[in-house]
Amino acid sequence: MLNTKIRTVAFLNNAVSVDLALADLRKRDVDFSATVVILARRVPLPDSDKFANVLVYPSKPSSTILGQIRFLRFYYQAAQLLKVIGMQDAVEAIYIVNNDNLIAAHLIDLAEHAQAVELNVVVEGLMNFQDISAKNREGWRWLLKPLMARLLGFVYRKPAGHLSGAFEDRVNRVISFSEVGLKAPPDKIDVIPYPMAKTTKPTDPGTCLIALTGLAHWMPEEKFKPFAEKFIAWLNAQGFDRVLVKRHPHVTAGYLEEILPPHEEIGIGRSLEQMAASLEAATVIGTCCTALVTLKLIRPDLQCIDYGADYYCEHAYDGDRSVETLLHSAGVKIENYH
Known part of the structure; x- marks a missing residue:
């Protein structure tokens, strides 16, 4: 062996x-x-x-x-x-x-x-x-x-x-x-900080990237469904011309995957950290997603948005909101559910 x-x-x-x-x-x-x-x-x-x-x-x-x-x-x-x-x-x-x-x-x-x-x-x-x-x-x-x-x-x-x-x-x-x-x-x-990346292509302000997570597995379905619907309603209201989606490599995003707007899937077999230098989206959006932080550290020029921390911290993590400390420190924008 x-x-x-x-x-x-x-x-x-x-x-x-x-x-x-x-x-x-x-x-x-x-x-x-x-x-x-x-x-x-x-x-x-x-x-x-x-x-x-x-x-x-x-x-x-x-x-x-x-x-x-x-x-x-x-x-x-x-x-x-x-x-x-x-x-x-x-x-x-x-x-x-x-x-x-x-x-x-x-x-x-x-x-x-x-x-x-x-x-x-x-x-x-x-x-x-x-x-x-x-x-x-x-x-x-x-x-x-x-x-x-x-x-x-x-x-x-x-x-x-x-x-x-x-x-x-x-x-x-x-x-x-x-x-x-x-x-x-x-x-x-x-x-050991992530090194900042030199971009290999310009980003498009009209394009957003949705980084899907396994949050649905930590929240009761009756709590996750309205959260997912309000997230998509908020996303649609932002008026992006193009939506890219990066699926979680190991778990599904549950009901959220069923209601995603028309989109293109990217990054199969690669991490967002590996893709950072060549991302086309100027905005990256997620719900309780580590990549929002790591991408912001690697690419400070990107706008990274966490949606619904006030809601998912309450219903998936027993009210523990300590993750917001890291999000704020990295420069991730927090868009609250309420």
Whole structure:
């Protein structure tokens, strides 16, 4: 399975965490050939052929109990891979994106039994700037995880505090694109800013880009439907000549997808951060979307608008409005629902 001793293990789950982790690995001149990457989503990984091993999530995630069945092989392979790595006893650094996934929990335990190992939390998006804890996840997950860990060969640890893992005592660093509003101990934060991009084509003020998110999965349907309808009514009132749509790479946008105005879909297989330099839209609009922040940091000339923070914070995040701190700091305009 492995032809070399592994010194670095990275457990990542989206384009932002991949960008940050790779930037940190390169900054530290880490040997990719002695690095294993486990991807908890199907995310493009630059230079994937240079790593010792890359294990990739097999398909789009599921939010149901039965839907987890098709991922058992992936988790079994991950458990066997980590068993071999643990037996080598050569790991120097670990990167994780949360503390509630079975793989991440196992890696935290590995670090706790090897104090010389550096344990890093990598920011994945807006959730790192919100008060996300066990109450924000379905209850069945906390019943199922200990059982699945035993069956698959993982060491299970109940998540402590924020589900990013930033407040785990064992964590050494929290790697982020911004420190403003970040839920993490200040002395552990290590900022790796997104570099500003040079544009390769002019933007069109009459064109907007809608960045779809999975917000519908965190809100009851009876709450999300009027939110989606009012969002589209507001969008239509802006009078854009052309509407582009970038779908979320892993989940649907629910009812919102059914009522979108005539549009063109772009960016299949690419992240908005990767597309930043060549975007045609002068305005980017989303609802609880990390890319609004990262794009504004990469392209300050873009107008980035978050729609309905006052509503979705109330109905999807139990009234926690802390994400607005990051949005404001990055220069994202907040268009309230009410």
